[in-house]
Amino acid sequence: MSFKLSKRLNKIVEMCDTVDTIIDVGTDHGKVAISIANKGLSKKVIAIDNKEGPLQSCEKNAKLFINNDNVEFKTLLSDGLNNLTVEDKKNELGIIITGIGYDNMKNILESINDYNFKYLILSPHTKIVELIKYLENINIEIVQQETLYDDEKYYYILKAKKKMCLINHL
Numbered sequence: 001m002s003f004k005l006s007k008r009l010n011k012i013v014e015m016c017d018t019v020d021t022i023i024d025v026g027t028d029h030g031k032v033a034i035s036i037a038n039k040g041l042s043k044k045v046i047a048i049d050n051k052e053g054p055l056q057s058c059e060k061n062a063k064l065f066i067n068n069d070n071v072e073f074k075t076l077l078s079d080g081l082n083n084l085t086v087e088d089k090k091n092e093l094g095i096i097i098t099g100i101g102y103d104n105m106k107n108i109l110e111s112i113n114d115y116n117f118k119y120l121i122l123s124p125h126t127k128i129v130e131l132i133k134y135l136e137n138i139n140i141e142i143v144q145q146e147t148l149y150d151d152e153k154y155y156y157i158l159k160a161k162k163k164m165c166l167i168n169h170l
């Protein structure tokens with residue numbers, strides 16, 4: 001694999017800011033997770049996939065391309081966030097879920113408010129309008145929205161955060 005990021009993957013990385021742990025769900029080749037580790041955006045990076053094949057290719061790429069010894073890089077076989085350890089769950093998280101369909105993404109997001117996340121980066125292959133409505137229903141607000149044309153397709157990438165409950169601040 002060459003380590004050049006596409007315009008879309010580059011934008012995903014660019015939208016992440018510094019946080020304790022960044023999790024890339026559906027990591028596949030691991031390019032986003034590896035690039036985040038190299039940039040030192042978090043102390044720990046967890047690359048998740050629900051299939052062995054993609055995880056093995058991510059591990060191979062991590063060995064070849066990670067050049068930052070200060071970051072802990074971990075791969076995890078998991079359907080969404082299900083197999084995350086209690087310890088990892090407690091950390092402040094940035095969670096990336098991109099390149100999968102909306103229905104699959106919605107299943108992963110069902111328990112998202114149980115996690116201590118600072119931001120989500122979301123880009124489904126399908127049904128962006130449904131995703132926006134769903135986020136509103138679960139009290140998550142979109143703070144950045146990017147549309148880009150890459151590889152002959154339009155992509156939508158959202159950055160979202162937990163809505164602030166004003167009543168707690170009175």
Ligand SMILES: C[S@@+](CC[C@H](N)C(=O)[O-])C[C@H]1O[C@@H](n2cnc3c(N)ncnc32)[C@H](O)[C@@H]1O
Binds near residue numbers: 051108
């Ligand atoms: C098309 S690739 C996307 C890779 C990268 N995230 C991107 O945006 O280009 C989708 C990856 O998500 C994985 N995947 C699909 N559903 C998943 C789930 N529920 N939990 C974890 N990984 C999943 C697939 O195995 C595959 O490797």
